[in-house]
Amino acid sequence: MDASLQPIISLRNVGKSFKDGQVRALENISFDVRPGEFVSLVGPSGCGKTTLLRLINGLIPADEGEILVLGAAPVPGPDLAMVFQSARLMPWLSVAGNIEFVLRLKGLGASERPKRARALLGAVGLRDFADAFPHELSGGMQQRVGLARALAVEPKVLLMDEPFAALDAMTREVLRKELLQLWARRGMAVVFVTHDIDEAVLLSQRVVMLRPRPGRVDDIVDVEFPEPRWQNDPRTLPAFKQMREYLWGRIHDMVRDGAELEELAGAFGDLDRAS
Ligand SMILES: Nc1ncnc2c1ncn2[C@@H]1O[C@H](COP(=O)(O)OP(=O)(O)O)[C@@H](O)[C@H]1O
Ligand SMILES: [Mg+2]
Numbered sequence: 722m723d724a725s726l727q728p729i730i731s732l733r734n735v736g737k738s739f740k741d742g743q744v745r746a747l748e749n750i751s752f753d754v755r756p757g758e759f760v761s762l763v764g765p766s767g768c769g770k771t772t773l774l775r776l777i778n779g780l781i782p783a784d785e786g787e788i789l790v791l792g793a794a795p796v797p798g799p800d801l802a803m804v805f806q807s808a809r810l811m812p813w814l815s816v817a818g819n820i821e822f823v824l825r826l827k828g829l830g831a832s833e834r835p836k837r838a839r840a841l842l843g844a845v846g847l848r849d850f851a852d853a854f855p856h857e858l859s860g861g862m863q864q865r866v867g868l869a870r871a872l873a874v875e876p877k878v879l880l881m882d883e884p885f886a887a888l889d890a891m892t893r894e895v896l897r898k899e900l901l902q903l904w905a906r907r908g909m910a911v912v913f914v915t916h917d918i919d920e921a922v923l924l925s926q927r928v929v930m931l932r933p934r935p936g937r938v939d940d941i942v943d944v945e946f947p948e949p950r951w952q953n954d955p956r957t958l959p960a961f962k963q964m965r966e967y968l969w970g971r972i973h974d975m976v977r978d979g980a981e982l983e984e985l986a987g988a989f990g991d992l993d994r995a996s
Contacts, residue, residue, distance in 0.1 A: 728753035729791060729878060729910050730777055736785035737772055745935035746772045750786070752929055752941060756877070759904055759911045761921035761928045763968070765975070769936025770914040774880045777912065778803055791877065799827060802876035806883045808867030810855040816842065816866050817851035823873045841869040845899065861892035865899075872903065879904075881913045885920070897924060898951040905949055918968045922961060923950065930968060932975050939971055 735750040747769040754760050762770050775781045776788055779795030791800055810819050820838035829837060842848050845865040855863055864884060871879060884900075885893040901924065904911055915921050921928045922944055932939040944964065946955035955961045 727756075727792065728789075729756045729758075730754040730912070731789040732777075732786065733788075734786035735773075735776065735783050735788055737769070737776060737781070738784055747776075748935040748937050750936070750938055752938060754878075754910050754912060757908045757910055758927065759913065759925045761913045761915055761925035762931060763915060763918055763921045763928055764931030764936070764939070765933050765972075766916065767936075768931040768933035770916075770931065771882055772936070773931075774803065774882050774912065774914060777801070777878075778880055799874045800877045802871035802874050802879050804864075804867050804871050804879065804881045804884045806887050807860075808855070808863040808870075810863060810866055810870075812855050814854075815851065816847065816853050816855065816858070819855070819866060820870055820873050823870050827874055837873070841873050842866070844872070844903065845869045859892075861888050861896060864888060864896060868896075868900070868903070872907065875907075876909055879909050879911045881911065883914055883916065886915070886917075893920075900924070901949065901951045918965055918972075919956070922964050922968070923956060928968065930971055932971075932978075939975070942967070 731753045733751050735747060736745075737747040738745050750769075750773065752760075762773060764770055772781070776783050777790060777795060778801050779790070779797050788795055795801065810816075811822065814822060817835065817838045820841055821834040824834045824837055825831075839848060839851055842851050845868055847862060847865050847869070850858065850862065855866070858866070868884075885896055888896065897920065900911075911925075913921070913924060926944055928942050928944060930939040930941070931937065942964065946958065946960065947953040
């Protein structure tokens with residue numbers, strides 16, 4: 722079989738508990754991610770999104786089921802890169818220094834590192850800030866550096882945990898577009914965690930909706946809009962509206978099934994948006 726058709730991430734009946742089984746974070750999670758695919762994980766807080774990313778990254782082991790990344794049990798390393806809600810840069814290093822640090826771990830020679838770091842910073846629109854220090858940058862710029870650092874390892878899989886959630890709306894909009902462009906150019910698979918349904922539908926080719934307590938897969942929907950989406954904004958399409966209404970409907974079902982309304986509303990913003 723053609724290796725490119727094999728999933729790059731495969732989860733089968735994955736379960737995970739904390740506190741000696743008292744907290745059942747995830748149960749019976751099964752889905753695949755294809756090479757180069759952009760998949761979003763959506764769900765209210767506490768439904769296990771971060772735990773799922775940490776399992777895929779090999780940072781914590783699953784209690785049940787099987788996780789394969791590139792055909793083997795996941796181990797943290799250069800095939801996988803993680804981006805968090807805040808960039809977590811090293812404050813004592815310049816912006817370029819933060820990138821060069823990763824390039825050194827990757828084994829790049831001292832003479833190549835500055836050039837490569839600058840190219841990566843150029844790709845995220847920060848060419849002129851190579852010598853700045855993290856505290857001199859806005860939150861959005863720091864997130865860009867975090868993205869450049871993740872891309873520096875040339876990962877086959879980019880794992881992103883609510884990367885834009887702490888940014889203002891305009892910065893978020895710009896970075897979404899840049900992420901789509903980087904994804905199109907580099908072709909890595911992206912697993913993008915968000916609690917923003919519109920963001921999930923806007924960016925991804927597939928949305929995995931999770932429901933809480935314990936975290937389970939509620940539904941998986943394919944999103945097929947004309948590409949590239951940074952040129953053809955799908956948000957004006959009737960199909961976009963239908964999809965978001967469907968997903969909001971799933972959230973209302975979760976409420977009916979006993980999840981507390983306030984908890985869900987807190988995680989998703991105003992529930993009335995769906996009606
Ligand atoms: N290290 C941990 N120890 C104990 N409980 C945890 C730990 N990590 C996550 N949990 C619990 O697992 C559930 C899922 O958490 P998490 O994956 O952070 O959800 P999300 O990212 O969707 O908000 C929550 O009930 C959380 O309290
Ligand atoms: Mg989380």
